Amino acid sequence: MTKFTPIEKVYQLLAEVPDPEIPVVNIIEMGMIRDVIIHDNSVEVFLCPTYSGCPAMDMIDAMVKEKLAEHGFVNTVVTLVYKPAWTTDWMNAETKEKLRVFGIAPPLGNASSKKGMLNQELVACPQCKSTNTEIKSMFGSTACKSLYTCTDCLEPFDYFKCI
């Protein structure tokens, strides 16, 4: 049996904590976990909020503590880090594909380019992959998404903004 170091174990457990808004991806895949430090009597998890006002932050904080406590890490401190600012560039191709399969068009392009930041890329429908889509609202069901409609299959869908 492979013996994991405490740090490896903590990362494995964190990979079991889903994003409350997008349950198909976990908080590591979202790029929200920036570091983990094992102190003498506690574990410190460094968490980067996706948006300043993301209402899921308190819930994620509680879920992280609960998950670690279930496996013996009873004293967990969640420290918020703002720098560097969270960016969709931290999601890898596999994570983006999970979003698409879930029905959310993944962020396109690179947040460091203005084209990406301001939704000027052609967004493909996550259902039929057509790029004949139009933006209905810059803001969708959450702050991180925009609302689009596909003009081919007529399905409305969320686009995860590039930020």
Next chain:
Amino acid sequence: MDNLNLSKFCIRLGDHCLIMAHRQSELCSNGPFLEEDIAQINLGLDLLGQAEALLIYAAKLEGGTRTADDLAFRRPERQFHNFMLTEQPNTDFAFVIVRQYIMSLYLLKTYQALSKVEDDTLSGIALKALKELTYHERHFAMWLKRLGDGTEESHERTQTAINELWMFVGELYEEDEIDFMAQKASYAPTGIEMKTFLMEHITAKFSEATLETPHSIYMTTGSKKGIHTEYLGYLLTEMQYLQRAYPDAKW
């Protein structure tokens, strides 16, 4: 800047964000159509997040005797330092757009300066907020053009909003001793830099939207000393209701 003055600086900025967030939250279910309703409250949510981060840091700098929640829910009007512009009511949609467009420009310029400071907490908050504000400015500028260069009715109401709100713009580039300290430490642009930035963008955007920039020079003053228009009292009464009626209530 010593901790106490830096804390005051953060409270001012946090107050602008907090009061605007509350005004935006009032649009919930009152937007002109569903998508815009959602957009407006999402923008408010960003501001609430910025306010929270700033007030948490301000409370820490103060020495921890008050929490961010104490600052938000247990201060009376005279201890709030938000600009009078931020507390102006959502008289009609044009007022919301004009108020928020001008404040988005103010926050962009403010966060640009803050994003470069050595203080990791503040530069981190600012860098994050800058990304959000890029979307805000774009959204409000789009509406400004749509309303100003829209129908006769929308044009007239937007011009009315501009004319009525204009006297509150002067506070955005007014300076006192805390501003001078912040400027000396490169935490904030100077008043004249802020004024130039605002006026350049406002006049260009207004003109694109066929709107006139007022020539009146009378500007109100007072929020840096805790003096406000009557609207803040009503706003706080609602925002602080729960803590006033049930002190220490927990969710």
